[in-house]
Amino acid sequence: MSAKHATLGDYAEFHFPLVQDKTKAARRINTWLQVSLLERFPGGPGETPFDAVWPKEGSWTGVTYLDYQVVTNSEGFLSIVFNGEYTGAYPSAFSQSYRFETRTGQPLFLTTLFTDDGVQKLRYRVDELQLDDIDAFLKAAPSSGLDQEEAETQADLYRECGENIRKGLYDEREWQLRADALVMMRGCGFPHVAQALDDLGDKESRFDYETLAPWLNEYGRCLLLEKRTDCPLPERGPEGVFFGEIDDRFPVTLVLGAWSGPAWYAYDKYKVPIRLHREASKEGERVLTRRDDGDSTETFTLKWTDQGGLAGTWRRPGKVPLPVRLN
Template identity: 25%
Template sequence: MKKQILFFLLISGLSFSQQKNLKIADLQPKSEDFAFPKVSYAEKPLIENKINTFLQVNQLEYIPDSVGSPSQLVSVGKTSYSNYVYFYGWEKLETPKNILSIAINGEASGAYPEGFDIWKNFDLRTGNLINSKDLFQPNSIKTVEGLIQKNIKKEVNDFLAALRSEKDPSEEVLDQIAIYEDCFTNFTLDGIEYYFAKNKIRFIAGRCSNHAMRALDELGSHVVEFPYKDLDKYWSPYAKNLLSDSEKVDKTSLDNKLYRGKIDGKYPITVLIDKVYDDGSFSAKYWYDKNKKLIEWNGKLKGNHISIIENDYYSEETNQWIFRALVEADLQGNKISGTWQDHKTKKYLKLELEEL
């Protein structure tokens, strides 16, 4: 028993030591409506750069060190999703050595204001965002989703039973019963948030109520947690190495990765791939290092082949998007190679990218 305690203390100390030089501060300029995390990791500048680039492009649609304030688009609703977004705070969570988990909270204003909590998890060996589907063996994903769904259904059904047991239910209670009877509980890993704690993983699924009925929703978001050891038989090799503090990095999916390279061998660009859906469709953003302006890509991954459309503008006259370029490329290990074709001139330019 003493040996086990000493081993645990040693591992905890190593974990603390691994991250003691990693600092997080507020991205400047900070304001009442903008408190956003910026990572500093002096001993691993590439990791620092990748994490900050992902966070700022993904959440703010801002390229680090470009012109203007990082909050300039989200604060006035000029992002691609056209909502005002306010970031009120963040927290660095206690995690295993190889992982950085950051909790971010704020409010988004579309048709109505809605508070939000999100969690971003990074592999500190690579700087990549950790995708939930990479954590589990492919044939175990449905099983893990089933465990999450089972816990959520039990929470909802137990609360429903208590509400139904009231002998003379008020109108409010009847409304609550209606909310929970119609509650969606068949969440998949793609549809929920998650983060790593010291000895467990927590999944957070959306609440049962819509915005109009949320005041009656006493359960709120559903939190399901599992000690790491309880998922031992489902973890992928990547996850096992990640959680065991190993430096071995296994291959992971294309989702949420950063690439750098050149078009025509002379125009440096950086690319951020977004989520790749089950049908292979995905979106991406890229920018020329010289002018730092985001350009949208819409693509399809089939096997190792990637086809991408780069739109130029939307024509009101023809009611359709006008292409600017077409990309055909192949994914080869950590590289993407192919062509970028100018839609007007039909000229083909060589495209070469490598994962950061």
């Protein structure tokens, strides 16, 4: 998909992928990507797919650039990276990667592919590499192109970055699945006003799948090492795209954990996104509410089923709850 913005000049053309087949897997991939980055459901209202996120005419506030690259398109998984720019008080570049297993179209996460211990060891290893970079840089002589104040600011920012890494604040790093390796990005993300001082920049930590073998779970080894397409599907996690009905009459799509927010749903007939908030869960239930002016106007109360779906109720205040089934 592509479209041109009327007033953005050189940044006018936006590009976005669309998986073009009629399977549920394709529908899930398209839904996850469009909700995450465009805050819309596929086929929803608007003159272009980008209407919800790009600047209104005469304004610069919003997504001012968006393009993508298919990193890997194999029989077992699809990996895509987006590069863009968001402009608020000032422009800010972003890069966001997504991975999907191709049989069901559900997104892949580190916890889908690794054991719990493996996830921690991978993150620890990347943290070690970045801390080594920072320590070596701070021990070296300052760049000759900086004055004293700039050099002190640079050093303070790298020390702060190192402390944040040691505190475990960089758990959610950007990562990609490539044909023969997992690549995780490491960088300090200096604020916009100090980006020129970030001499280390963003670096890649590359791990071939053989190296990762001790940390992968059964599904991860099957998908990445054995490169099979018949791997037993992993246990569903708390995030993904779910299709189903309210009261066996109203088809809906629910998205949990997209980049744009904790939860969204839409009636398939209208495809208008409705944002939901996660409430404190109890006794294995997941509670999602829609709020208008601070008040809850509708509530989903859901539990995981043995089949890997969600079941429960939807209700409006003062109304009889209606059954919900999603998978």
